[in-house]
Amino acid sequence: MATTLTINGETKSFDAPADMPLLWVLRDILGMTGTKFGCGIAQCGACTVHIDGKPVRSCVLPVGAVRDRPVTTIEGVGASAAGAKVQKAWLDLEVIQCGYCQSGQIMAAAALLAATPNPDDSDIDAAMAGNICRCGTYVRIREAIKQAATGRQS
Numbered sequence: 001m002a003t004t005l006t007i008n009g010e011t012k013s014f015d016a017p018a019d020m021p022l023l024w025v026l027r028d029i030l031g032m033t034g035t036k037f038g039c040g041i042a043q044c045g046a047c048t049v050h051i052d053g054k055p056v057r058s059c060v061l062p063v064g065a066v067r068d069r070p071v072t073t074i075e076g077v078g079a080s081a082a083g084a085k086v087q088k089a090w091l092d093l094e095v096i097q098c099g100y101c102q103s104g105q106i107m108a109a110a111a112l113l114a115a116t117p118n119p120d121d122s123d124i125d126a127a128m129a130g131n132i133c134r135c136g137t138y139v140r141i142r143e144a145i146k147q148a149a150t151g152r153q154s
Contacts, residue, residue, distance in 0.1 A: 001015065001016065001017060001018055001064075002014075002015055003015070003016055003018075003025075003063060003064075005025075005063070005066055005071055006068075006070045006071065007026075007030070007032070007070075007071045007072075007073065007076070008071070008072055008073060008075055008076025008079070009070075009076065009079065012030055014029045014030060015029075016029055016063055017063075017064075018062060018063060018064025019062045019063075019064060020062065020063050021058060021059050021060060021061060021062065021063070022049065022058040022061045022062070022063045022066060022071070023035060023037060023047045023058040023059045023061075025063045026049070026058065026073060032073055032075055034073055034074035034075045034103050035047055035048075035049055035058060035073050035074060035103055035104075036100055036101070036103055036104065037059060038059070038100075038101070038104070038132070039059070040059050040060075041059070041060065042057035042059060042060040043130065043132075044101070044104070044130070044131070044132045045057070045101065045104040045105065045108060045130050045131030045132060046100065046101050046103070046104045046132075047059040047104060048103070048104035048107040048108055048131070049071055049072060049073050049074075049107060050071065050072040050073075050077070050107060050110075050111055051066060051069050051070070051071055052069045052070060053072070053111065053114055053115075054111060055107055055108050055111040055127075072107075073107075074103035074106060074107060077106060077107060077110050080110065080114065081114075082110045082111075082113040082114040082117075082148070083106070083110040085113065085148040085149075085151075086106050086109045086110045086113060086144065086145070086148045087106060088148070089144035089145070089147040089148040090102070090106060090144050092144070092147065092153065093140050093143055093144045093147060093153070094140070095137055095140040095141055095144050096137070097133075097135035097137050098134070098135050100134070101131065101132060101133045101134070101135075104131055105128070105131050105133065105141055108127055108128055108131050109127070109128065109141070109144070109145050109148065111127070112124065112127035112128070112145065113145070113148055113149055117149060118149050118150075119145065119149060121142070124142055124145050124146075128141065128142075128145075
């Protein structure tokens with residue numbers, strides 16, 4: 001089925017069944033491999049992208065359900081103010097260890113800061129719940145979110 005989506009501000013046209021998960025369209029059809037496959041059941045967060053600025057798990061979202069809503073992936077999140085701040089903080093605080101989960105972590109954090117510019121710990125906990133980091137970088141993730149929100153290291 002011929003489909004057209006706006007991804008990171010660009011129009012992308014491709015052929016895919018409407019029930020194909022958005023993750024596989026991004027990775028296998030469009031070659032955008034920054035969004036990762038983790039669990040395949042929307043429990044780990046590695047596949048998080050933004051639809052209309054809200055974080056969603058692309059591994060279970062059928063591409064046909066996206067329709068005309070804009071999609072932002074890790075490749076494009078730095079174009080937003082919140083995304084750029086989060087990416088800078090991630091680098092400043094050396095959050096990444098193995099890095100596999102980090103695109104999903106960054107996408108969740110950027111959505112949090114876009115909606116809640118000065119989050120407290122409970123806001124961070126709620127927004128980041130379900131984003132699993134096997135390396136356990138949760139302390140650095142929290143500090144990076146706080147730095148991105150305030151603009152200063154804690």
